[in-house]
Amino acid sequence: MRFRFLIFCLLVTLTMTLPCALGAQTPSAxxxxxxxxxxxxxxxxxxxxxxxxxxxxxxxxxxxxxxxxxxxxxxxxxxxxxxxxxxxxxxxxxxxxxxxxxxxxxxxxxxxxxxxxxxxxxxxxxxxxxxxxxxxxxxxxxxxxxxxxxxxxxxxxxxxxxxxxxxxxxxxxxxxxxxxxxxxxxxxxxxxxxxxxxxxxxxxxxxxxEPLARTDPALVDRLEQVGARGGIKIPPDRMFLMKASEKVTTLNAYVTGYGASKRVVVWDNSISKATPDEISFIFGHEMxxxxxxxxxxxxxxxxxxxxxxxxxxxxxxxxxxxxxxxxxxxxxxxxxxxxxxxxxxxxxxxxxxxxxxxxxxxxxxxxxxxxxxxxxxxxxxxxxxxxxxxxxxxxxxxxxxxxxxxxxxxxxxxxxxxxxxxxxxxxxxxxxxxxxxxxxxx
Known part of the structure; x- marks a missing residue:
């Protein structure tokens, strides 16, 4: 949930079951x-x-x-x-x-x-x-x-x-x-x-x-490969880098939105700490x-x-x-x-x-x-x-x-x-x- 205020409880009830990103939730064992x-x-x-x-x-x-x-x-x-x-x-x-x-x-x-x-x-x-x-x-x-x-x-x-x-x-x-x-x-x-x-x-x-192609064009090519194997076409201009490192230290990459708003988002932490192969798997999970x-x-x-x-x-x-x-x-x-x-x-x-x-x-x-x-x-x-x-x-x-x-x-x-x-x-x-x-x- 994005906001933790009680009045938002009604809005949260509407959206609490939407799929979450691979690395965003607290896992357990x-x-x-x-x-x-x-x-x-x-x-x-x-x-x-x-x-x-x-x-x-x-x-x-x-x-x-x-x-x-x-x-x-x-x-x-x-x-x-x-x-x-x-x-x-x-x-x-x-x-x-x-x-x-x-x-x-x-x-x-x-x-x-x-x-x-x-x-x-x-x-x-x-x-x-x-x-x-x-x-x-x-x-x-x-x-x-x-x-x-x-x-x-x-x-x-x-x-x-x-x-x-x-x-x-x-x-x-x-x-x-x-x-x-x-x-x-x-x-x-x-x-x-x-x-x-x-x-x-x-x-x-x-x-x-910011556009992912500006930061890591090689990763854009890799993610396009993964998307093509899965039958999803997401053009490079819908792939973005999120400056997550300004706030958190964790990793993530995901697909969000649908239709005209569908896009790929890769956290900058992922690029700096994970390999392109690992990012490909995380992205594949979200795809x-x-x-x-x-x-x-x-x-x-x-x-x-x-x-x-x-x-x-x-x-x-x-x-x-x-x-x-x-x-x-x-x-x-x-x-x-x-x-x-x-x-x-x-x-x-x-x-x-x-x-x-x-x-x-x-x-x-x-x-x-x-x-x-x-x-x-x-x-x-x-x-x-x-x-x-x-x-x-x-x-x-x-x-x-x-x-x-x-x-x-x-x-x-x-x-x-x-x-x-x-x-x-x-x-x-x-x-x-x-x-x-x-x-x-x-």
């Missing part, structure tokens, strides 16, 4: 990262491992990230309950109504007040998370730049969140008993629009991009999401999930207002304060559905790993070794613990473990006699 014994009895080095000093740091940092994840979710839910119980929401509603008689004015005043309060309440955790990223070498972004990104995120959330809130309450007023269905339709349309415009309008607000139709499949999956959450949200809002509306001073679902009640229900539903969403995502990520390894066959000399080394490098740069708690992996991780991915890559060889590649003819 179960037993596959531990040393095993070879038949001769000598220890066999796992496909992904870390030296002792880096392993200790990875374990500590992974625990911090998991704690922040669960604490952040719990605090987000708790603060909504407190804002309702202490009637802060009702006071913000009253303030918005006093400031303007126009519903558009009321909507944006209330949205701004709620966003401001929740941003301040979330700020300690956000500051701590950024400081830990700096301490553990994952971020090199200065506090001024970080604050500017937060400010831009605030403004974007205010503008687009306010429009979405206005649409929501217009639908509620028009169809009190079926708003969950009628709001779902434009919400899904907005998701499609967001996926299309984000690479062109949103991403450049947070990172610098797999497109070729294998993961984006439309995920939109369908998330659409049905979202429809169910909206229906439960509708039922939950009506029940909560009937039970606690008088105590909260929120008389009906037409009240601006009902937005916070809906956010509360959606926050709980989002947390409970997280394992379902992540399990679905891990399935797609594994398929993309297979595709990425197959698509570079014949382009790189040893696809197995290249893929395994790519995961080794990604894990090292991201300080990924080879052996985190399996429960945390099941609940919070959208990608398979780096250990299991590296082990699979090292063993996957369908080009031997009798083997059959899954997506390509030998």
């Amino acid at each position: 179960a037993s596959s990262g531990r040393q095993v014994q070879s038949p001769a009895g000598s220890p066999e080095r796992p496909a992904y491992s870390l030296p002792p000093d880096k392993l200790a740091r990875a374990i500590k940092y992974s625990r911090i990230r998991v704690i922040l994840d669960f604490v952040g979710t719990g605090w987000g839910i708790l603060q909504l309950i407190l804002l309702l119980t202490l009637r802060v929401v009702a006071k913000m509603r009253n303030f918005a109504v006093r400031v303007s008689r126009n519903r558009w004015g009321q909507c944006f005043v209330f949205t701004f007040a709620l966003l401001l309060v929740t941003t301040v309440l979330n700020l300690p955790l956000d500051l701590y998370g950024q400081e830990m990223a700096r301490v553990y070498g994952q971020s090199v972004q200065g506090w001024g730049s970080w604050s500017w990104d937060v400010g831009k995120g605030f403004l974007l959330t205010f503008v687009f969140g306010g429009l979405l809130v206005m649409l929501l309450f217009w639908v509620i007023r028009r169809s009190p008993n079926r708003w969950w269905l009628w709001f779902w339709i434009p919400a899904m349309i907005l998701v499609l629009i967001a996926v299309f415009v984000a690479p062109v309008l949103i991403d450049p607000l947070f990172n610098k991009f 797999g999401h497109y070729v294998l139709n993961h984006i439309p499949e995920t939109l369908v999956f998330s659409g049905f999930l979202l429809l169910g959450e909206f229906y439960v949200g509708y039922r939950g809002v009506r029940w909560l207002i009937a039970q606690y509306g008088q105590r909260w001073n929120i008389p009906s679902q037409n009240d601006w304060g009902a937005l916070v009640v809906l956010l509360l229900v959606l926050s709980v539903l989002s947390f409970l559905s997280e394992p379902i969403v992540n399990s679905y995502s891990r399935m797609h990520e594994h398929d993309a790993d297979v595709y990425g390894q197959e698509v570079i066959h014949g382009i790189v000399q040893d696809p197995q070794r290249v893929a395994q080394q790519s995961f080794q490098l990604l894990g090292e740069m991201s300080l990924t613990d080879p052996n985190p708690n399996p429960f945390f992996e099941f609940w919070t991780f959208s990608h398979p473990s780096v250990s299991s991915r590296a082990a699979f890559a090292a063993k996957y060889n369908p080009w031997v006699e009798g083997g059959h590649p899954k997506y390509f003819v030998k």
Whole structure:
């Protein structure tokens, strides 16, 4: 999620299941990262491992990230309950109504007040998370730049969140008993629009991009080779270098957008730290999401999930207002304060559905790993070794613990473990006699 403000919870619910980039998520591992014994009895080095000093740091940092994840979710839910119980929401509603008689004015005043309060309440955790990223070498972004990104995120959330809130309450007023269905339709349309415009309008607000051909024309030729083998034509003028090194130390390369906005993005960290073969695999993985139709499949999956959450949200809002509306001073679902009640229900539903969403995502990520390894066959000399080394490098740069708690992996991780991915890559060889590649003819 790009922004971590609670009012954005509604927008996040719309987009939380879109495919993610290969190196952007926190991976995890179960037993596959531990040393095993070879038949001769000598220890066999796992496909992904870390030296002792880096392993200790990875374990500590992974625990911090998991704690922040669960604490952040719990605090987000708790603060909504407190804002309702202490009637802060009702006071913000009253303030918005006093400031303007126009519903558009009321909507944006209330949205701004709620966003401001929740941003301040979330700020300690956000500051701590950024400081830990700096301490553990994952971020090199200065506090001024970080604050500017937060400010831009605030403004974007205010503008687009306010429009979405206005649409929501217009639908509620028009169809009190079926708003969950009628709001779902434009919400899904907005998701499609967001996926299309984000690479062109949103991403450049947070990172610098320049033509990849200007920096590394040889890599452009290589990526065109990979794209041609996969049947995707992306011209060089749609290949970009992102100056990720100004903010983070991790690696990535991905395909984003669709139609006229589709483009290749390679982080400058990847060029400086990974080989062209490794970048080819990372790019091939991301290309797999497109070729294998993961984006439309995920939109369908998330659409049905979202429809169910909206229906439960509708039922939950009506029940909560009937039970606690008088105590909260929120008389009906037409009240601006009902937005916070809906956010509360959606926050709980989002947390409970997280394992379902992540399990679905891990399935797609594994398929993309297979595709990425197959698509570079014949382009790189040893696809197995290249893929395994790519995961080794990604894990090292991201300080990924080879052996985190399996429960945390099941609940919070959208990608398979780096250990299991590296082990699979090292063993996957369908080009031997009798083997059959899954997506390509030998």
